[in-house]
Amino acid sequence: MVLIASYNIRKAIAADRRRRPERILDVLAEIGADVVLMQEADRRFGERHSAIPFHMLAEQGRYRAVPYDIRHGSIGWHGNAVLVSHAVEIVRHQPFHLPALEPRGAVLADLRVGGRDLRVVGMHLDLSGLVRRRQARAILAQLDEQTEALPTLLAGDLNEWTSGGCLRDFGGHHVPVPLGPSFHARRPVGRLDRMFVSRGVRVEASGVHSSMLTRTASDHLPVWARIAIG
Template identity: 55%
Template sequence: MHAIKVATYNIRKAVGTDRRRDPARIIEVLREIDADIVALQEADRRFGNRMSALPHHMLFEQSDYVPVEIGGRPQSIGWHGNALLVRKGTEVRHSEIVPLPTLEPRGAVLAEIIIHGRSLRIIGTHLDLSGLWRRRQIRALLARLDGATHHLPTVLMGDFNQWSDRGALSEFAFHHHRLVKTPPSFHSTRPVARLDRIIVSHDIDVESCGAHDSALTKRASDHLPLWASLNIA
């Protein structure tokens, strides 16, 4: 069985801890991680036409990835900063924006793909700072999964803005999902908070996981990327 490597990374609009905007540095981090699927947060600029922080031509020319098309703004690669990247040649059978209740510009993106002969559903998201709204958003994500017309092994990844496994995050257990035991990822120079998460359905085995901590990731963003190697029955 071929393991599938997934990763989640809040790239902070490609602005590093040195306050420099450097999309080439983010692409180099993606090469270091070498995942099959990547969920990005803060992938687009906040204002104006929400232009992608990673120029399309750089992704196509300097990486092995393409963004999953979800029908957002023309110059964006995602929705409210959430984007999914897959290796070139990956079959994307379905993609969509998942609306979330919110006061801030938040959202989620979903894709159903075929990879290494396996079907997989991926959701990337960035949840609210408010515990009340975060719980509502998690329930909206779970409602989308509960309402799916067919079951697929599912991975949810992103910046959940919550330190504890308790509270709103505990709701995933009641819907046959579990939190992968990934290490702290924030702040990248001295990780103490588990804001970023990878969550899987119970039909996925986690082979290994971790935070990608390198000299480059300490400069590229204030979050470290998280990764997990998964086996799908």
């Protein structure tokens, strides 16, 4: 079994409007996932460095970041990052370029967990419904261009409040994972954080991780899925 989490960390800005990366790390320790797909993982302004300082990630000792190495000091690509535990092997990785009115992207990582290969895609889609659908189709097209087909899990903050839109695009190719409302963290009503899986991935359990800590660490709650590969 592999535990995957997806979490919009809001640049590590907590409910008190202060940047508290240590709270995000505490949340990740609380969940204990093997793989974490993060959104808003980089700061918005200036050098856009990682919202979680690399030395704090190293000191925690559980995770390492998939090294996209596109922007110095960034942990990912346009705020999308993938963290893996030391039991997970990073096989290959690449960024996805997306059509957008503002800088947006997605990230792919091919991983090996317990001798089995898994492809994960992390994403944070636009606020505009029309742009979201273009971005969803761009992600699916770039997945189709991969030289090797692998069992795949896609996850992230889709910014989709309805049951249609980009959900219909992803749902035409992948199976949606049952998840509950994850936004706003203090009183969640929106199902903005989503997961989808391809053939070859079996979801054993899934949900939203809600605790006293997660309700103050970000404006989103993390979502998770326990999966079997193959």
